[in-house]
Amino acid sequence: MRILITGSAGFVGSHLVERFLRDGHTVVGLDNYLSGQRRNTELFLAHPNFRFIEADVSRHLPYDGERLDWVLHFASPASPPHYQQYPIETLMVGAQGTQHALDLASQHGAGFLLASTSEVYGDPLVHPQPESYWGHVNPNGVRSCYDEAKRYAEAITMAYHRDRGVDTRIIRIFNTYGPRMRHDDGRVVTNFIHQALRGEALTIHGDGSQTRSFQFVDDLVEGIVRLMGVRYHEPVNLGNPDEYTIVQFAHLIRDLIDPSLDVTFEAAAQDDPKQRKPDIARARDLLGWTPRVSLIEGLSRTVEDFRADSKVPLLFSTTTSG
Numbered sequence: 001m002r003i004l005i006t007g008s009a010g011f012v013g014s015h016l017v018e019r020f021l022r023d024g025h026t027v028v029g030l031d032n033y034l035s036g037q038r039r040n041t042e043l044f045l046a047h048p049n050f051r052f053i054e055a056d057v058s059r060h061l062p063y064d065g066e067r068l069d070w071v072l073h074f075a076s077p078a079s080p081p082h083y084q085q086y087p088i089e090t091l092m093v094g095a096q097g098t099q100h101a102l103d104l105a106s107q108h109g110a111g112f113l114l115a116s117t118s119e120v121y122g123d124p125l126v127h128p129q130p131e132s133y134w135g136h137v138n139p140n141g142v143r144s145c146y147d148e149a150k151r152y153a154e155a156i157t158m159a160y161h162r163d164r165g166v167d168t169r170i171i172r173i174f175n176t177y178g179p180r181m182r183h184d185d186g187r188v189v190t191n192f193i194h195q196a197l198r199g200e201a202l203t204i205h206g207d208g209s210q211t212r213s214f215q216f217v218d219d220l221v222e223g224i225v226r227l228m229g230v231r232y233h234e235p236v237n238l239g240n241p242d243e244y245t246i247v248q249f250a251h252l253i254r255d256l257i258d259p260s261l262d263v264t265f266e267a268a269a270q271d272d273p274k275q276r277k278p279d280i281a282r283a284r285d286l287l288g289w290t291p292r293v294s295l296i297e298g299l300s301r302t303v304e305d306f307r308a309d310s311k312v313p314l315l316f317s318t319t320t321s322g
């Protein structure tokens with residue numbers, strides 16, 4: 001197959017490129033490096049079945065090559081400090097960017113897959129979150145640029161499916177981590193690992209009773225590949241239901257790297273969801289998919305990647321309160 005991936009230089013995008021090339025497909029990557037990393041493109045440039053286009057999908061999608069089988073739309077800043085630094089770009093890539101990617105899929109008669117997010121559930125009042133839950137989102141708060149962009153992206157994806165017959169898929173990605181995360185993205189996984197590797201205290205925002213459920217990137221990629229293989233157009237949660245409070249998570253990383261480190265408590269981030277855990281019954285029933293990689297195993301692999309590359313400076317403050 002010939003597969004175009006927007007956001008190919010991002011964390012998840014680069015793992016998709018790797019998987020599809022390994023499976024023998026041709027991949028066209030596209031990124032504008034707003035949050036993607038050039039070195040994620042450089043990894044594949046020598047591969048005969050990889051081609052890269054540097055462009056901003058929110059403005060245009062300059063692909064004029066052979067017929068595509070799939071368009072996968074993964075372009076967007078995704079960490080809270082990053083999308084809050086670029087709120088307008090984040091809204092644009094969820095809106096115009098999604099429409100440009102849908103138009104391309106429609107022109108080529110290709111499948112279209114949207115990377116949506118657990119953030120569409122906002123600060124959820126239903127726990128765990130099934131796809132049928134409509135969410136509890138602040139429409140104009142500091143996270144709204146991301147949440148509402150992805151909600152709009154889901155809406156326009158379904159509109160292209162219903163109105164134009166595009167063969168669409170929607171995944172809702174829960175917190176995902178692994179090698180090649182941007183070290184300065186300001187997320188809890190990257191901050192805690194960096195802090196621990198530098199011998200610093202781990203910074204918990206708020207009282208640390210808020211929960212997250214962390215999925216290793218290889219499990220996500222497997223879920224995406226399986227969903228492309230079935231005709232199903234409603235959203236599908238992809239996440240690991242193994243839930244931790246942020247305090248538990250800090251202790252886990254500390255114990256993995258240096259049990260003598262302190263944890264400190266800072267101001268809570270604005271509009272921070274109090275709980276998040278996917279209901280994955282749909283993915284399990286539809287795809288026979290469940291996450292395989294335990295948190296300890298996935299974190300160990302991620303820490304190794306960070307150790308090998310720990311000289312990257314931090315661009316974002318570790319305080320994410322908007």
Ligand code: UDP
Binds near residue numbers: 204246272
């Ligand atoms: N968080 C934290 N310390 C940090 C970074 C984040 O305690 O250094 C908290 C954050 O407030 C949130 C959780 O960890 O409750 C997950 O934050 P992240 O930015 O990774 O992503 P989110 O799940 O909020 O999109």
